[in-house]
Amino acid sequence: GEFGNHGNYLLAEFGLGKSLRADFVLVQGSSAGWEVDMVELEPVVDALFNKDRTPTKRLRLAQKQIADWRDYERTDGASLRRQLADDTKRDLLKFNSGGDPCTMSCQRLRDPESYVSYNYHIVIGRRADLFKEAQRLRSRSRHDDRIDIATYDRIVEVAAELDDE
Numbered sequence: 001g002e003f004g005n006h007g008n009y010l011l012a013e014f015g016l017g018k019s020l021r022a023d024f025v026l027v028q029g030s031s032a033g034w035e036v037d038m039v040e041l042e043p044v045v046d047a048l049f050n051k052d053r054t055p056t057k058r059l060r061l062a063q064k065q066i067a068d069w070r071d072y073e074r075t076d077g078a079s080l081r082r083q084l085a086d087d088t089k090r091d092l093l094k095f096n097s098g099g100d101p102c103t104m105s106c107q108r109l110r111d112p113e114s115y116v117s118y119n120y121h122i123v124i125g126r127r128a129d130l131f132k133e134a135q136r137l138r139s140r141s142r143h144d145d146r147i148d149i150a151t152y153d154r155i156v157e158v159a160a161e162l163d164d165e
Contacts, residue, residue, distance in 0.1 A: 007101055010092040014038075016072045016080060020065070027084055029103035033115030036084065040065055042124035044152045049137070059124060059149070066120045066147055078112055085110040120147045127153040 007029035014025040024039040046058045055063070073080055088101050088109070100108055107114040138149045 007103060008093055009088040009101065011084075011087050011090060012092055014083075014087060016069055016083065017076060020068055020072055022069065025084070025087075027088065027101070027109070029101065029107070029109070031103060031105045033103065033107055033117070034109055035117050035119065037119045037121060038066070038069055039121045039123065042122065044124075044126060046125050048125045048149065048151075053137075055137075059122065062122045062124065063141075063145065063147060066122070066145075069120065070118070073118055077116075081110045081112070081114075081116065120145075122147060122149045123152060123155055124149065125151050127151045 007027075009027040011025040011027070012023070014022045016022065022038040023041040026037040026039070028035045028037075040062045042058050042062055047056050048059050050056055085101050085108070100110065102108050103114075109116075141147050141149050
């Protein structure tokens with residue numbers, strides 16, 4: 001997320017409705033509103049693409065899951081906000097003081113008038129398994145589907161940079 005630190009919540013095994021689930025959700029508040037990053041983790045040993053350069057079955061299933069999350073957000077946005085607000089009580093970062101999530105500009109997460117931006121991420125495979133065209137396909141996914149596809153190598157690098165700070 002790009003927003004300032006007005007409240008960060010990390011949720012594991014977050015349920016969207018009765019049948020959908022995200023491995024992790026990061027909720028960040030700022031004066032501009034809320035940014036929600038939903039993350040689907042796939043096995044590190046799985047490839048992103050087949051030898052014929054098409055997405056693997058595992059990657060296609062993850063993309064379908066995110067399409068389902070997006071449909072839920074569009075059709076049940078108010079329910080999703082309530083679930084997110086309620087689940088901040090299970091925050092892994094222990095940021096929630098027990099109150100209702102609210103930005104410094106008093107935008108409540110569960111308020112339908114508050115601005116919420118949803119971002120979607122798939123983490124799968126290793127960089128060594130990528131080929132030249134993979135970067136183009138990942139860029140197209142980010143642009144066309146608004147899904148960021150990252151390898152575990154990238155996650156480790158980001159964690160190391162944060163650790164150095």
